[in-house]
Structure formats: structure tokens, C-alpha cells
Amino acid sequence: MKEREPKFALKIKLINRRKFLIWLGIFLGIILAGINMLKQKGMRIINRIRIRNIRNIKRTPSFDRDTWKLTVDGLVNTPLAISYNGFLELESKEQSTDSHCAEGWRDIRWRGVRLKILFDMAGIKPDAGFVTFYSANGIYSDSLPIQEVLGPCVMLAYMLNDELLPEEQGIPLRLVMPGLFGYKNIKCVNRITLA
Secondary structure, eight states: OOOOOOTTOOOOOOOOHHHHHHHHHHHHHHHHHHHHHHHHTTOOOOOOTTOOSOOOSSOOOOOOTTTOEEEEEESBSSOEEEEHHHHHTSOOEEEEEOOBSTTOOOSEEEEEEEHHHHHHHHOBOTTOOEEEEEETTSSOEEEEEHHHHTSTTOEEEEEETTEEOOGGGTSSOEEEOTTSBGGGSOSSEEEEEEO
16 A cells, blocks of 8 residues: 655755755854954954843942942051052053853953052062952952962953943952852952951
8 A cells, every 4th residue: 555645744855964064164164254354353252242140149239439448458568448549540451251150251351450469569478378358248258379369360350341340240349360260259349358
């Protein structure tokens, strides 16, 4: 007995694997060539879309630009109390990094002040071995070895993707330590203590 083809059978023309891979390679090659041309012209591809699903322990504390101070104290020769405007006048640098957190942001552009600059201003005492960063919300702090925070890419950032840090990203300052998970990059930093 002869099998009958269903009356409403869909007729799909399938492309073979080899043709699919060829077309996929051409498509990806065009995209990569375009990105490389933009990079050669000095343009950066900034991934703004992935900055979402932000997690905070507690509501961001209020920030008053005129009264806020960053305190650097503990085992230092000269304790510091730097105003926000004073902080913005310090030598700054820009860097693009990936953020290692649950959301996995890529190509995030930060501008901030390297911690080494602050520590040079304060003068680290020889017996200091750790740095504790405090968040202005009063419930979060974290300590790291001094040698880790003196790296060339470690900074207190005040800008994210060419804009001042938004509230949910830790206004006014956020610790940026490439290579560490996001929870180590403390938001709303207002005090640094060396011990």
C-alpha cells in the first residue's frame, strides 16, 4: 500500500550545514570588520544596554555635593578629608574594564582617581597592611590587602560611561577593582581606613 502525503504538509527548503556555516562566517566577518574599523578611528564600543539588574543592599544614601567628604584615616601620616569638588580636581584617568558580577557587564568605561594618588597624599605608615572601604549607607564595608589596591587599574570612580555616577551605581564614588567580583567594588564610598 502506498503512503499518502498529508494534505497540508509544510514544504521547507533546508539549507545544508556547509552553506549555513559559510553564510554565518561571512556575516560574522562583516560585523568584526566594522567593529575594527570603528576602533581604528578611535571610537569605542560601549555596552550601555547591559547595565541593568543592579543590586544594592540598602537604598542609596542621600548625597549633598556641598557637604560630602571622603575621609582617609588610620595608619597614615596625614589624615585626609576631601570635598567632592576637591576630589574632582585630583589627577584622574579613564579605563574600560569588564565587571565580574552576576550580570557580567562588558566594556564599562570608568573615570576616577587611582588609590595610589590618595595614599601618596596621606602617606602610608610602614605597618599598614590592609585597607577598609566604607559605604555611606553605614552597613557595608570590605577590607583588602594594600598591595592589591595599589595596582595601576584600581580607582575610586566618579564617572561611568562619560556621565557622573548615577545613584544606583554608587554616587558619588565607587571602588573599581578589575578582576574581582562586583560585590568587592563598593558603592557610595565615603571613608577609607588603613590598618
